[in-house]
Amino acid sequence: MISKEYDVVIIGSGAGGGTVAAELAQMVKAGFKVLLLEQGPRIEAREMTWNELDMASALYADRGGFLTADGTMTLAFARAYGGSTVVYTGTSLVAPDRVIRSWGISGLTAADVARRCTKYIVQNNVHILPPEELNENNRLFVTGCAGAGFHAEQFPVNVFGCKGSSLCNLGCPNGAKMGTNAVQLPMAERGGVEVVTRAEAKRIEERAVIVHVREKEPGEKGKPGEWAPGEYRVKAKVIVCSGGAIGTPALLLRSGYGRRMPALGTKFTCHPALILVAEHDRAITNDVGHPKSFYLDRAVEEGFVLETCMYFPFTTAKNISGFGEEHSATMRAFPRLQMILALACDRALPGNRVTVDRNGEPVVHYEFTPRVIQSMTRATRAAAKIFFAAGAQRVHAPLANPSVIEARDKREIDRLTDAKHFKAGKVSVAAAHLMGGAAMGPGRSTSVTDGWGRVHGLPWLRIADASLFPDSLEINPYLTIMALADRVAEAVRVDAPSLFGRSVGPS
Amino acid sequence: MNHPVFLPVRPAFRAIAATIVPEAAGLDEDGWEDAEDAIENTIATRSDALRRQLRLLVKVIDLLPLLRYGRRFTALDGERRMRVLQWMQDSPFLLLRRGVWGLRTLIMLGYYSRPIAASQIGYRASALGWEARP
Numbered sequence: 001m002i003s004k005e006y007d008v009v010i011i012g013s014g015a016g017g018g019t020v021a022a023e024l025a026q027m028v029k030a031g032f033k034v035l036l037l038e039q040g041p042r043i044e045a046r047e048m049t050w051n052e053l054d055m056a057s058a059l060y061a062d063r064g065g066f067l068t069a070d071g072t073m074t075l076a077f078a079r080a081y082g083g084s085t086v087v088y089t090g091t092s093l094v095a096p097d098r099v100i101r102s103w104g105i106s107g108l109t110a111a112d113v114a115r116r117c118t119k120y121i122v123q124n125n126v127h128i129l130p131p132e133e134l135n136e137n138n139r140l141f142v143t144g145c146a147g148a149g150f151h152a153e154q155f156p157v158n159v160f161g162c163k164g165s166s167l168c169n170l171g172c173p174n175g176a177k178m179g180t181n182a183v184q185l186p187m188a189e190r191g192g193v194e195v196v197t198r199a200e201a202k203r204i205e206e207r208a209v210i211v212h213v214r215e216k217e218p219g220e221k222g223k224p225g226e227w228a229p230g231e232y233r234v235k236a237k238v239i240v241c242s243g244g245a246i247g248t249p250a251l252l253l254r255s256g257y258g259r260r261m262p263a264l265g266t267k268f269t270c271h272p273a274l275i276l277v278a279e280h281d282r283a284i285t286n287d288v289g290h291p292k293s294f295y296l297d298r299a300v301e302e303g304f305v306l307e308t309c310m311y312f313p314f315t316t317a318k319n320i321s322g323f324g325e326e327h328s329a330t331m332r333a334f335p336r337l338q339m340i341l342a343l344a345c346d347r348a349l350p351g352n353r354v355t356v357d358r359n360g361e362p363v364v365h366y367e368f369t370p371r372v373i374q375s376m377t378r379a380t381r382a383a384a385k386i387f388f389a390a391g392a393q394r395v396h397a398p399l400a401n402p403s404v405i406e407a408r409d410k411r412e413i414d415r416l417t418d419a420k421h422f423k424a425g426k427v428s429v430a431a432a433h434l435m436g437g438a439a440m441g442p443g444r445s446t447s448v449t450d451g452w453g454r455v456h457g458l459p460w461l462r463i464a465d466a467s468l469f470p471d472s473l474e475i476n477p478y479l480t481i482m483a484l485a486d487r488v489a490e491a492v493r494v495d496a497p498s499l500f501g502r503s504v505g506p507s
Numbered sequence: 508m509n510h511p512v513f514l515p516v517r518p519a520f521r522a523i524a525a526t527i528v529p530e531a532a533g534l535d536e537d538g539w540e541d542a543e544d545a546i547e548n549t550i551a552t553r554s555d556a557l558r559r560q561l562r563l564l565v566k567v568i569d570l571l572p573l574l575r576y577g578r579r580f581t582a583l584d585g586e587r588r589m590r591v592l593q594w595m596q597d598s599p600f601l602l603l604r605r606g607v608w609g610l611r612t613l614i615m616l617g618y619y620s621r622p623i624a625a626s627q628i629g630y631r632a633s634a635l636g637w638e639a640r641p
Contacts, residue, residue, distance in 0.1 A: 050632045053545055053620045063549055065612075071605045133637075164636030173634035287632040288640055312632070313625045317615040322596075323527040324589050331619070335629040425604035426596055428612075 001210075001231045006033040006194075007500055008492065009209055009236040011201045011251065013038040014083020015481040016465030016488075017242030018180025018188070019120070023489030025191025027496075030505045035234065036188065037199040037211060039243075040079030041222025043086070045175035048167065052312045055170035058221040059087055066246075068366045072424040073272060075364060076432040077244055080171075080222075081197050082181025084244065084432075088478060089168040089292040090158040090177045091307075092126040094118075095473055095480040098300075103470045105440045105451040108487075116483035124158035124178040133164060135289030140280075140338050140390040141308045145296055147389025150382070152294045155307075155476075164289040166310055198225030199232075201243070203255040203360075207460050208235045238492055238499050240453075241438075242465040242485070245270075246354055246362045249437035249467055252448075254360030261448050261456070265355055267348035267439045268364060269472040270431035274342045274376055275311060275319035278387035278395040283335040286310050292341075296382070299345045299474040303371065304379035306386070309341040319428045321398040330396060338392060342379035343433070344372045348471040354437045368424055376429075377419040384413045398427045433477050438467035453488035460499065464488035512550060512558045513543065519569035522581045526588040527614045530624075542617035549616060561613075564606045568595070 008024055010017045013036055021036045028034055043058060056064035059078045066075045078084040094117045097110035120126075145152035158178040165173055175182060189195055202210045215229040216222065241248040249265040258264050291310040298304050311319070313334070320330055330337075346352075346369070355363045377399050384395045388410040395405045400417040409416065441447020444456040453468060455461040464485040466477055473480055496504045513520040521539065525532040534542065550558055569580040572591050580588060596607045618624055633639040 048634075050634070051620070051622070053549070053616070057548075063552075065549070070601065071609065072601070162636075163634070163638060165634050166632050166636065167634070174636070283629075285640070287630055288636055313619040313628060313630050314616050317528075317619045318612050323592065323611050323615075325529050327527075328529050331628050335631075423597070423604060425601045425608055428608070 001233050003233050003235070005235045006035040007236065008032065008034045008238045008240065009234055010034070010036040010240045010242055011209065012083060012242035012244065012247060012465060013081055013180060013185055013195065014078070014242065014244060014465065015085050015180060015478040016485040017240070018082065018085065018184040019482045019485035020240050020242060020464045020489045021188035021193045021195070022184035022191070023486060024492060025188045025193050027493070027504045028192030032500065032504065034193045035236070036193055036195045037201055037209070038081050038083070038195065038197045039200045040081065040197065041216070041220070042081040042197045043171065043222040045173055047221045048171040048173040050167055050170065050312070052170065052314050054221070059171055068364045070424070072368070072429065073366055074430040075246070075270065075434060076430060077246060077434055080181070081195070082179045082185060085177070085179025085478060086171050086181050087169050088177070088179065089290070090179070091155040091292055091476045092121060092124065092158050092479050093155070093475045095475065099474055103440070105470065106442065108440070108451040112487070113480060113483045116486045117479045119486065120479055120482045121156070124183055125160045126156045126158045128154050128156055129290055129293055133162070133289060134293050135164070135286060136284035137286040137291070137310050137338055138289070138293040138308045140284065141294050141340065141386065144386035144390030148382070148385040150296050150386065152296050154294055155292060157290060157293070159290065162290060166287050166289060166291050168291055170312070196226045197223070199227065201251055204239060204251060204461070205255070207237060207239070208233055209239060238460050238462060240462045240464050240488065240492070244465050245434035245437045245467045246364060248463055248465055249354040250356050250360070250362035252438065253354070253356045262445060263439060263441070263447050265353045265437050266350055267436040267470060268352045268354055268366065269346045269348050269435045269469070270366070271343040271433040271472065272346060272368065272372055272376065272429050272431050273344070274380065274398060274427070274429060275309065275316070276340045276342055276380060276383045276387075276395070276397060277316065277320055277330065278338045278392035279330065279333045280336045280338060280391060281393050284338065286335070286337060286339070297475070298382065302378045302382070303345045303375035304382070305343045305345065305475065306379060306383055307341045307343065309339050311339065319430070320396050321403040321427065326404065338387060338390065340383045340386065342376060342383050344375035344379060345472055345474045346372050348436055348439070368422070368429070370419070373419045373422045376422065377417060381413050381417045384410070384417065433473070435466045435469040435473060435477060436471070438463050439470040440468050441470055452491035453484065454491060459495065462488050462492060512547060512562050513565065516562055516565040516569070518581050519565050522588065523565065523568055523592070523610065524614045524617070526585065526592055527611050528618045531614070531618055538621070541621050545620050546613045546617040549613065561610065564610060568592070
């Protein structure tokens with residue numbers, strides 16, 4: 001095993017790790033050695049294609065098919081230089097004040113989160129797309145919301161030079177999304193942070209990480225890892241875990257910290273989502289243009305958020321209910337399809353948690369509570385009304401019976417759509433906003449870190465990713481992850497005298 | 508390439524696939540190979556236990572209709588095949604629902620991830636985005 005030594009090691013390069021790396025780059029100038037380890041490969045924009053299987057295989061954990069323990073929900077998260085920021089749509093919302101207040105984390109205020117979000121809004125070129133760049137799939141959502149008595153809001157997005165490929169969730173072939181792979185990681189590397197890809201943190205020991213660097217396989221996308229394939233023991237004065245809401249708890253659990261941290265892995269939430277589809281009587285622009293430009297926030301009133309979306313043939317097929325001729329007919333109507341993503345706002349519960357199996361691989365236990373199923377039902381009803389108000393001829397609603405609602409029955413939406421039609425394992429449910437598992441909080445019995453990502457009782461161990469969330473965020477999380485990671489980096493700098501025996505100089 | 512999971516149960520697997528996606532019945536041998544390769548590659552990294560379960564599920568689906576119709580799945584007409592799969596999909600047993608969902612997902616992956624299938628349903632996404640549209 002090869003030994004190496006650094007002052008700081010960051011594990012993970014997504015919204016959390018990428019932000020910490022960029023923020024700690026200034027320490028390199030002061031003579032500190034900072035290393036970032038990323039499990040996935042470094043893939044360039046020119047390698048991105050519209051081929052779902054190729055990109056899922058290259059970018060997503062378990063090729064995009066990571067399932068919860070009982071097999072009833074798919075969890076999507078990326079493993080690549082840039083983490084899940086490579087595959088998000090760049091929607092950039094600031095956490096609602098009420099959510100941050102409800103978390104009740106000492107020293108964490110909504111104003112502080114908003115201030116730090118503003119920094120990344122500027123850094124990531126977040127803006128509203130002009131009307132001429134919006135496709136009909138998005139415009140019909142606005143029309144439908146207005147017709148159904150709702151008010152759609154436009155997502156600020158972090159794109160630069162977007163050509164409208166619609167392929168955000170497969171990685172942008174034009175490098176137009178301003179994820180950490182495009183902004184913070186290059187910034188960190190220019191500042192002297194060393195980044196090693198294809199490097200999996202196997203376990204954490206006292207101030208050390210055991211790392212496996214894997215070889216690039218023939219035909220695999222991406223550059224080879226920066227270190228030779230093999231096993232490494234990397235000593236560090238500070239270790240920052242940024243492997244995400246599944247990766248970080250799993251890493252700490254397989255490193256044996258579960259007994260010391262009883263809250264580790266608990267309070268997992270994820271915004272369980274349904275992809276809802278409607279058919280219009282004419283072709284609309286749907287597979288061109290930014291896919292996610294508008295949303296309807298009903299989190300407070302009804303426990304759900306609707307977002308525009310447009311997926312790819314297989315993903316769409318998987319998420320439309322049923323099979324056989326009716327399903328095929330819907331797929332043949334692809335150019336006429338409008339899509340809405342219905343996200344349920346779930347709550348942190350003790351039973352919904354991340355554990356590890358005997359091989360140390362993550363296992364996510366998740367139960368659909370009656371509250372979540374009701375949220376999905378209300379979301380389906382609202383989406384169906386929006387579709388019909390936008391002129392759709394029929395709506396595919398997995399919580400309706402029959403699962404296809406014709407326009408002539410649109411007044412019956414509330415009756416036809418009912419929570420009793422939800423059957424786990426039959427209805428396709430997916431989630432991409434993975435949160436919790438190493439929550440911030442006041443003490444070791446109910447949380448893993450303080451409000452600055454310092455692991456209780458282990459000052460050399462920090463966490464900077466969505467696993468810090470003590471409960472659901474109720475919106476797209478990446479900006480909030482960056483804001484919290486910014487705090488974690490600040491705390492590392494502030495704590496430098498005790499961590500490194502000297503200060504890091506002015507920030 | 509080898510088909511270690513579904514090759515031994517190919518007739519039943521293809522009968523199920525053509526029920527899930529009726530267009531699959533029209534695939535030529537190259538088309539089937541492409542679809543089956545995509546499926547096998549996807550499950551290649553899964554555990555041996557899961558792969559065995561998938562093959563077992565195909566066998567169960569093939570044999571289950573003997574109880575109701577006195578014939579194997581492969582010997583049923585299209586309507587009865589649909590009924591069998593729908594019954595399993597609506598089963599009170601999570602294991603059965605989950606099994607059908609998983610198999611259905613893999614079959615859709617195999618069929619719709621092929622570029623020609625995407626083209627046939629009118630999917631036109633391109634890296635060029637708006638520039639590629641008239």
